Amino acid sequence: MSDIFKELADAVMTQNINGTVEKTKEALANGTPALDIIQKGLSEGMKIVGEKFETGELFLPQIMMSAKAMNSAMEILQPELAKGDGSESAGICISFVQEGDIHDIGNRLVSTMLGANGFTVKTLGVDISNETVVDEVKKADADKVLLVGSALMTTSMLGQKDLMILINEEGVRAKAKCMFGGAPVSQAWIDEIGADGTAENAAEAVNVAKKIM
Ligand code: HCB
Structure with missing residues (x-):
């Protein structure tokens, strides 16, 4: 170093x-x-x-x-x-920290980087329920939206699995592209819950987001 x-x-x-x-x-x-x-x-x-x-x-x-x-x-x-290049929006993101979790440093960093790379980011904040996230997906005026969910604790991470179930039950899976991250989140977890991707840091998150969208 x-x-x-x-x-x-x-x-x-x-x-x-x-x-x-x-x-x-x-x-x-x-x-x-x-x-x-x-x-x-x-x-x-x-x-x-x-x-x-x-x-x-x-x-x-x-x-x-x-x-x-x-x-x-x-x-x-x-x-x-946040100094972006002013180009057309790369897509809409809904960014949030999972219910029960107030760790927001990484989520804010990822959101800022996505914004700087042309995404339009709506930030919901911390301790956000899955119902709120799904409502936001339904409300979003776009064919697809990228969910940028963070969980820093093994407990709150379990909420990501419930979110995937709710997204399917509410019939919005085709619209919601799901990128989840945070220290305990692994690719194996993403595969297990049927989400679309994860990233270890904010720069990688931008690449994954572009690929998913
Ligand atoms: Co907190 N805490 N904490 N904490 N905390 C952790 C997360 C532990 C792992 C610490 C430990 O035990 N080793 C642990 C969780 C254990 C577990 O469940 N396995 C823990 C605990 C237990 C707790 C409390 C329960 C402690 C207590 O009260 N007894 C409590 C929980 C409160 C709650 O949420 N309900 C608590 C509180 C706190 C604060 C308030 C003191 C503070 C948070 C301040 C804040 O965020 N505003 C805090 C902090 C700072 C941490 C550690 C030390 C650092 C987290 C952090 O900011 N990292 C953390 C230890 C750790 O994570 N190893 C510890 C830096 C950022 C830049 O990294 O991983 O968040 P990041 O984000 C990366 C990356 O994951 C990825 O990109 C980001 C940028 O590079 N990424 C995404 C993130 N989200 C993404 C989304 C995507 O779609 C894609 C990529």
């Missing part, structure tokens, strides 16, 4: 909010692409925070501070990421 990426990751890991903001500004000023700052720096820090939480080395208040540090950096980076 290069020095600046390591410094960004360290700033998130040590809950250094001002430091994360300063390092982000420094990296941007040096010409580092916003997406690299996130994927090679900030997200790597969050990954380690998650591991340390699991092993009991870090506690919830510390994770919250790390998330705050990452979000503060994202506020600076989002306008950079």
Whole structure:
């Protein structure tokens, strides 16, 4: 990992909010692409925070501070990421975090990247019920819409399976293209529940979205 990426990751890991903001500004000023700052720096820090939480080395208040540090950096980076080319819409996306789940950092990042790549994104937010998602699909004024669903917990991930069942029951499967992601989501899970695709990060999500749509 290069020095600046390591410094960004360290700033998130040590809950250094001002430091994360300063390092982000420094990296941007040096010409580092916003997406690299996130994927090679900030997200790597969050990954380690998650591991340390699991092993009991870090506690919830510390994770919250790390998330705050990452979000503060994202506020600076989002306008950079959102610079699209103004071309025609690549399609409509409905973006949401599964019911019972409030982890929204990754979902917001994926939504921003899709927007920057020509998709029209409607963001529903966190803790969204499957009924709400299906209603939004029905309301959408398009032949097909891309669902961009995130789940960060093994519990909330199960809701994605129920969503696929509801989509089929409500007769909107042909209209709803389903891309689901989040740390516990794997290709095996996507195959099991009969969704259309997943992605490990926001850049890959854009490629998968284009393929699905
Ligand atoms: Co949270 N938390 N947390 N948490 N949290 C996790 C997710 C654990 C894995 C940590 C652990 O134990 N190792 C764990 C879940 C365990 C499990 O179910 N297996 C966990 C837990 C248990 C909890 C609480 C229950 C803790 C408690 O209260 N005791 C609680 C749950 C609250 C709730 O949701 N009801 C909780 C709370 C929190 C916060 C509030 C402190 C904070 C969230 C702040 C926020 O999002 N606004 C938080 C955080 C930050 C994490 C970790 C550390 C990082 C998540 C993150 O932001 N990653 C996480 C550890 C981990 O994930 N390994 C931990 C960075 C982003 C950029 O990555 O994976 O979200 P991402 O998104 C990627 C990728 O997945 C993909 O692209 C994104 C961008 O690259 N992607 C998609 C995402 N969505 C996609 C959709 C698509 O269609 C395609 C691709």
